[in-house]
Amino acid sequence: MMTHTDPQSDWGLPGWTYDNDRFFREEQDRIFRPSWQIVCHLNDIPKAGDFHTLDYIGESVVVVRGKDGGVRAFTNVCRHRGARLLDGPAGHCGKGGGRIVCPYHAWTYDLEGRLIGVPMRETYPALEMDKQGLVKVEVEVWRGFVFVRLEGDGPSVAEMMAPYEHEVAHYRFEDLQPFGRVTLRPRTVNWKNISDNYSDGLHIPVAHPGLTRLFGKGYGVEAAPWVDKMWGQLIDEPSNNPSERIYQGILPDVPHLPADRKRLWTYFKLWPNF
Known part of the structure; x- marks a missing residue:
């Protein structure tokens, strides 16, 4: 007797894929290295020399605003001895914001990543500075x-x-301005757990009864090839819960939004994890 397996009958990925070091190394190489990761907003780095860093999968990347107003990204590592160039999640590099100076041996780079200064340059006779930019x-x-x-x-x-x-x-989105400092709260959770949760509307009535009261049964989920969309339309009937009723009342009107989006709550989840 021949049996056929229905590919739609599985609940999800095998459990071992969420807690296996070798599999995660493959994910880092095949998913995260070739994928886009968000670092900041342009208005987080408004001036020349402003920077934001992102550390993930063993790499450190820095995004820098240039003197020409453009944005460039580099590995946050000096080409000399591999020292970390810029510390912290954000800041301003160098005096006047015009240079990136390594804290180890003071090798200096401009905001375009070019190597422009090496102390005791004469002791490096083979150094080709134009080939040692960031x-x-x-x-x-x-x-x-x-x-x-x-x-x-x-x-x-x-x-x-x-x-x-x-x-x-x-x-x-282009007009967004930073409202305050972003605090990162790392958790030892596999990235797929987060993706599974945000693409799952079935848990909303159980785990988020407040959302269910605010949005009724109108919480929707759909998926395009690279991005998932989740949404809920705020109902007008005042909630019996005091905090939810206050939320319904103080949610501000946004004049530039069309009427059907003024009371709409929407998520977009971009592959793989944003």
Whole structure:
């Protein structure tokens, strides 16, 4: 007797894929190195010399605003002895913001990543300074958000978000201004757990009863090839819960949003983990 396995009958990925070191190394090489990761918004680095860093999968990347107003990304590592160049999640590099100076031996780079200064230069007779600039990392600015990609030639962020561009356009993301300091709270959770959770609308009535009261049964989930969309329309009936009723009342009107989006709560989850 021949049996056929229904590919739609499985609950999800095998459990071992969430807690296996070898599999995670493969994911880092095949998923995260070729994927886009968000670093900051352009308005987080408004002046020449402002920078933001991102550390992930054993790499440190720095995004720097140039004197020409452009944004560049480099590995946050000196070409001399591999010292970390810029510390902290964000800041301003060098006096006047015009240089990146290594804290180990003071090798100096300009904001375009060129090596422009080496103490005791005469002791490095074989050094070709024009070949020892910072290692560039691919960068893309999409609607004001700055993304980096370590390697690969897959689709751009704009191409990935294209199915929802007509919705996103209403929100004027380019005009966003930083409201306060971002605090990172690392958790020892496999990245797929987060993705599974955000693409799962079935847990909302159980784990988030407040959301269910605010949005009724109108919470939706759909998936495009590179991005998932989740949404809920806020209902007008006042909630019996005091904090939810206050939320319904103080949610501000946003004049530039169309009427059908003024009370709409929307997530977009970009592959693989943003």
